[in-house]
Amino acid sequence: MTCQYKRQKSKTTGRLITVQIYSFFVSEVKTSMFLTAFLTFFVIICSILSFLYHRNFNYWTRFKNVPSVPGRIFSGNVIDFLTFKTNFGFHLKTIYDDEKFTSAPVVGVYGLYKPSLLIRDPDIIKSVLIKDFDRFHDRFAKIDYHHDPLGGQMMLFADYPLWKEMRTKLSPTFTSGKLKNMYPLIQQVGENMVKFLDSKPSVFQVEVKDLCARFTTDVIATTVFGFQSNSLANPAEDFYKQLRLLNYFTWRRSFDFIIVLFASQLTRIMGAKILYPETEHFLRSAITQAVREREACIGGEKRNDIIDTFVKLKQEAEQRGERNIEQLMECLIAQAGIFMVGGFDTSSTTMSNALLELAKDTSVQKKLREETKEAFVEGNGEISYEALNKLTYLEMVINETLRLYPVLAVLERQHATAGGKEPYSLQPYCDFNLPDGMPVFIPVFGLHYDTKYWSNPKKFDPERFSPENKPLINPMVYLPFGNGPHNCIGSRLAMMQVKAGLFYILKDHLVRVCDRTELEPTFDPKLNALQVKGGIHLEIVKDE
Numbered sequence: 296m297t298c299q300y301k302r303q304k305s306k307t308t309g310r311l312i313t314v315q316i317y318s319f320f321v322s323e324v325k326t327s328m329f330l331t332a333f334l335t336f337f338v339i340i341c342s343i344l345s346f347l348y349h350r351n352f353n354y355w356t357r358f359k360n361v362p363s364v365p366g367r368i369f370s371g372n373v374i375d376f377l378t379f380k381t382n383f384g385f386h387l388k389t390i391y392d393d394e395k396f397t398s399a400p401v402v403g404v405y406g407l408y409k410p411s412l413l414i415r416d417p418d419i420i421k422s423v424l425i426k427d428f429d430r431f432h433d434r435f436a437k438i439d440y441h442h443d444p445l446g447g448q449m450m451l452f453a454d455y456p457l458w459k460e461m462r463t464k465l466s467p468t469f470t471s472g473k474l475k476n477m478y479p480l481i482q483q484v485g486e487n488m489v490k491f492l493d494s495k496p497s498v499f500q501v502e503v504k505d506l507c508a509r510f511t512t513d514v515i516a517t518t519v520f521g522f523q524s525n526s527l528a529n530p531a532e533d534f535y536k537q538l539r540l541l542n543y544f545t546w547r548r549s550f551d552f553i554i555v556l557f558a559s560q561l562t563r564i565m566g567a568k569i570l571y572p573e574t575e576h577f578l579r580s581a582i583t584q585a586v587r588e589r590e591a592c593i594g595g596e597k598r599n600d601i602i603d604t605f606v607k608l609k610q611e612a613e614q615r616g617e618r619n620i621e622q623l624m625e626c627l628i629a630q631a632g633i634f635m636v637g638g639f640d641t642s643s644t645t646m647s648n649a650l651l652e653l654a655k656d657t658s659v660q661k662k663l664r665e666e667t668k669e670a671f672v673e674g675n676g677e678i679s680y681e682a683l684n685k686l687t688y689l690e691m692v693i694n695e696t697l698r699l700y701p702v703l704a705v706l707e708r709q710h711a712t713a714g715g716k717e718p719y720s721l722q723p724y725c726d727f728n729l730p731d732g733m734p735v736f737i738p739v740f741g742l743h744y745d746t747k748y749w750s751n752p753k754k755f756d757p758e759r760f761s762p763e764n765k766p767l768i769n770p771m772v773y774l775p776f777g778n779g780p781h782n783c784i785g786s787r788l789a790m791m792q793v794k795a796g797l798f799y800i801l802k803d804h805l806v807r808v809c810d811r812t813e814l815e816p817t818f819d820p821k822l823n824a825l826q827v828k829g830g831i832h833l834e835i836v837k838d839e
């Protein structure tokens with residue numbers, strides 16, 4: 296019995312050992328398979344990274360004639376921008392200012408993953424923006440049209456030839472004749488500003504960026520959307536809320552903008568969009584309704600705004616028998632969108648930056664207010680379009696504000712080797728041929744502060760733009776509205792609304808710094824446009 300038990304026990308133990316050896320063997324095999332798979336994966340990833348690094352992030356080391364900033368894998372040179380430590384314009388200024396590059400015409404940099412060229416030399420800037428436009432007719436930033444039809448068709452992002460078609464159709468809207476007709480609409484908003492200021496105590500503190508944003512909101516409503524809003528009196532207005540939303544950056548929207556700016560090929564896969572769905576809905580319904588109402592007006596009411604132009608373009612297309620009117624309307628709505636994005640924040644930022652500098656420099660403010668008062672007296676309490684344009688000192692103040700605070704601090708284009716042409720050579724400035732698709736950056740912020748072109752560049756000095764001094768400025772080192780065929784289509788409208796806004800504020804009031812004023816402002820790193828962080832707080836004082 297004991298023997299049988301012992302035999303059985305030893306049999307069971309034997310089986311157990313066999314099972315254990317087997318499991319050990321299987322688990323060893325599994326582990327080694329896992330290890331092999333892991334190692335293979337690791338080697339593949341390393342090879343891809345090494346390939347990418349050598350192809351993209353090591354690109355500039357192959358061109359000894361082009362001084363460059365070393366690139367980091369995956370972030371290129373833009374890690375501080377990606378982590379919201381700095382604004383992109385400020386970041387490129389730091390590279391522009393670097394002592395290593397002071398005599399370099401161009402500097403090799405890296406976008407997110409793409410080798411790109413930063414241009415320092417004004418002659419090369421002129422070639423890119425104007426002389427060789429046929430090689431640089433697109434921007435690098437773009438958005439997939441199929442995924443985002445509104446964003447993709449906006450003039451700022453659309454590629455040739457759609458851009459050209461829209462630019463040609465809409466340029467006549469911004470001639471000085473058309474702006475003169477539009478001016479009474481802006482005057483009305485100016486009168487609202489006067490009423491608003493008159494309703495306040497004789498001394499009050501205000502965040503002037505918000506005040507100016509309300510003014511430009513009402514200007515955009517009346518000139519672009521064809522209706523009157525009064526967000527000065529009522530900041531809860533829906534239109535004002537819509538425009539404020541444009542400047543509201545969630546993580547997702549910031550991410551989308553990074554993709555649009557640096558990796559436009561990925562906009563579709565990543566689902567990047569320019570506008571929030573809510574804004575798109577608003578744009579489509581507001582413009583469609585405004586066009587419909589204007590068309591329905593007997594005799595065709597004319598307001599001399601941009602809706603008039605849209606109606607004219609639509610009717611012309613219908614007369615030509617064009618079938619795709621809906622497509623045209625979608626394209627026009629996209630342009631209304633870029634006028635809204637481009638016209639609102641840029642102008643209000645410029646206005647408020649000017650007020651900050653005027654509050655800091657009382658002698659400049661005094662001189663400007665004398666000019667405005669004189670014009671007002673001469674116009675018997677009115678300021679005509681012609682009189683506004685004759686205010687030379689006001690224009691000098693705005694020009695100098697735009698030098699110190701260029702709202703769009705970087706211009707960019709993409710090189711295209713159109714139709715099998717020769718590679719684009721940078722000779723005689725530099726021995727380098729631009730490959731197809733290379734992005735080029737023009738560091739406007741850096742150029743505006745370069746001591747080579749501006750004496751004491753940090754000083755606010757409107758005299759730089761006096762009628763005697765202005766012709767001496769090289770237009771390629773002063774680029775607040777860009778230059779060449781892609782320049783800002785709304786620059787004249789922008790100047791008109793900034794001039795009118797400042798005029799109506801300063802007519803009976805002066806601005807003063809107060810305990811909340813940041814005298815040396817810093818810029819918000821989360822925004823693409825150059826904007827003072829934390830707002831601009833000033834005191835407004837009644838002084839007729």
Ligand code: HEM
Nearest residue numbers: 451634637638641642703775776777778781782783785789
């Ligand atoms: C102070 C106000 C403004 C500033 C500083 C400003 C600045 C600029 C700059 C720097 C560009 C790029 C130019 C280039 O790449 O060469 C631009 C483009 C553009 N801006 Fe403005 N802008 C202002 C106001 C406006 C207004 C009021 C509108 C329209 C109502 C507008 C509409 C546009 C459009 C549509 C483009 C794209 C033009 C194209 O690619 O053909 N901007 N702006």
